[in-house]
């Protein structure tokens with residue numbers, strides 16, 4: 001009797017495993033159909049900054065761009081992690097090239113570097129830009145990737161709500177201060193590119209202009225969604241301004257999908273437990289999640305194309321609110337005032 005039971009249990013187990021496998025294939029085939037980048041052209045002589053490039057998707061973006069021979073600056077607030085990421089990427093690149101040729105070795109040593117940047121501090125953003133400009137490097141790609149999610153109510157050094165201050169305002173100032181270098185580095189037919197990491201959570205986002213800092217009613221989820229909506233409003237408005245002036249810079253926003261990274265560390269313990277069994281099935285790996293941002297940064301077919309919201313490597317509609325030009329202008333003006341830009 002017990003033997004029959006055991007056999008039945010293992011058959012059931014096998015059957016279940018099989019279904020899980022099949023399900024995974026179906027889900028990945030139909031919904032996750034942009035899990036790896038197509039072949040991208042080499043980017044010799046180009047320079048990229050990737051914020052939060054030390055781990056998660058930022059690391060994968062940095063690694064991939066460096067493998068295309070781009071000089072990559074990982075900009076982040078965790079120096080130890082940043083330097084470790086630089087070392088890992090350099091080792092991988094040198095191994096890939098076999099370090100057979102001594103000049104290859106020397107070039108790849110300089111392909112990736114770390115620079116300190118705390119996006120939760122406007123002073124740090126200004127210092128970063130000063131140090132970057134002092135290097136005299138051009139800038140062809142800026143990937144605004146860094147972010148935090150679901151952090152309990154907290155303020156940045158300058159007193160802004162953390163999600164709004166770090167995810168959005170820090171990147172708003174960084175981008176504006178780097179615009180002159182981006183414009184100078186691009187030319188018609190070879191535009192510089194700004195890639196902005198948004199999220200599907202923006203669809204539920206509201207922008208309360210009277211209470212951007214969430215002082216009246218705070219919700220960590222609402223604050224994250226607001227910051228990702230603000231990034232979209234910013235990216236569309238910036239692209240319009242650049243086009244009006246004929247500047248050779250494009251701006252595209254990206255939704256990477258659900259990706260298994262440290263971003264979820266602030267989930268409550270029950271939510272972490274509930275997420276665990278579905279992670280492998282429903283979440284992308286950081287490399288898979290990074291693929292649309294890498295595509296936006298380097299694909300030839302996106303040359304000169306901006307103002308898009310990309311998901312799974314394709315143009316998608318973002319929320320109706322994100323296209324509201326009056327709201328975009330109001331947010332832009334308010335943001336300039338908040339960060340002290342003319």
Ligand SMILES: NC(=O)c1ccc[n+]([C@@H]2O[C@H](COP(=O)([O-])OP(=O)(O)OC[C@H]3O[C@@H](n4cnc5c(N)ncnc54)[C@H](O)[C@@H]3O)[C@@H](O)[C@H]2O)c1
Nearest residue numbers: 052056057077118119120145146147199258259261262263
């Ligand atoms: N993981 C997902 O499911 C998902 C979904 C949609 C959008 N995103 C967005 O993708 C981006 C990358 O997130 P991830 O999932 O790789 O998470 P992650 O936590 O692995 O990476 C976040 C990065 O931001 C950096 N960062 C945090 N605070 C910073 C600060 N003050 N100054 C500078 N850098 C700072 C971290 O050091 C880290 O490198 C984020 O903007 C996130 O909102 C993620």
